[in-house]
Amino acid sequence: MMKRLAGLIGQLFLLLFVISGITFYLLKLAPGDPVLAILAANDSSLTQLAQERLRDDMGLNLPVHEQFAKWLTQMAKLDWGKSIASNRDVLGLLLERLPATIVLTCGSLIVLLLVTVPLGVLAAVYPGKGMDVISRGVALLGASIPSFWLALLLIYAFSYHLQWLPTMGSGSWRHLVLPSLTLGFVMTPDYIRLLRAGLLDALSQDYIRAARARGVSEWRITFRHAVRGALVPIVSLSGIQVGALLAGSVVTETLFGWPGLGSLAMEAIRLRDYPVVQGYVVFCGLFFVGANFLADFTAAALDPRIRSWKGRMR
Structure with missing residues (x-):
């Protein structure tokens, strides 16, 4: 029973790592900018400089692998992060x-x-x-x-x-x-x-x-x-x-x-x-x-x- 449970937990972590990695990279390949999408949804506007600062604050200007590594580190601490759109957990x-x-x-x-x-x-x-x-x-x-x-x-x-x-x-x-x-x-x-x-x-x-x-x-x-x-x-x-x-x-x-x-x-x-x-x-x-x-x-x-x-x- 314990061996079966340990094997299941190992499969779970491997599955989540593979799926989350594929999803993360596919999202980055999709057209569009999250900052612009959020501003459009809220009928807001910012200057180009303010948009760049917002991207830096959100970590969106980092390379994709660094963003993914940052997210994995957060998840290892059981920190699911905050929504970009609503700033909620x-x-x-x-x-x-x-x-x-x-x-x-x-x-x-x-x-x-x-x-x-x-x-x-x-x-x-x-x-x-x-x-x-x-x-x-x-x-x-x-x-x-x-x-x-x-x-x-x-x-x-x-x-x-x-x-x-x-x-x-x-x-x-x-x-x-x-x-x-x-x-x-x-x-x-x-x-x-x-x-x-x-x-x-x-x-x-x-x-x-x-x-x-x-x-x-x-x-x-x-x-x-x-x-x-x-x-x-x-x-x-x-x-x-x-x-x-x-x-x-x-x-x-x-x-x-x-x-x-x-x-x-x-x-x-x-x-x-x-x-x-x-x-x-x-x-x-x-x-x-x-x-x-x-x-x-x-x-x-x-x-x-x-x-x-x-x-x-x-």
């Missing part, structure tokens, strides 16, 4: 936006479960029949529609045409419906296919045949015995998906004006607010590694064969 900004992203993640997972579980189970229990065709059609539709296009369709249908739900913003459950539907639906294809394939494989095993021979009902066999084995690949995939949701869906949050991490990152990129973007990247890495770590151990709890295989690997 980066960690405080990220934590301020985190609850909204967690709420959106929970809403998306509820939509995902409501769509995936019935369709995946019915498709496996009745292969080749009507429900199987419907589930494959839903999976194909979800895989074919980009999230931004689905978001625009939902806004047109429920906000503009029917006027049932607000278009943008937050504050009530009604604001949460459309972004949750967007994120939840676009994730369903992989889960429907995995659940169907896993259940079909589990239902063909010898212990399932033995349960049928003892007269156990089909639905009890499906939900009590087969589903547990089918959940292992789904849990593994969830580690990636949940990490992505917690890191913030940039497109969806921006389209719906949802005040989460994704919209914060988009605003920081627009203003060339390097410390906020770097802090967001670190947050993403932490969420991805943490979610995968949790998914790994959940899969091992569901399937003892995974635990024994890992034991032999150690």
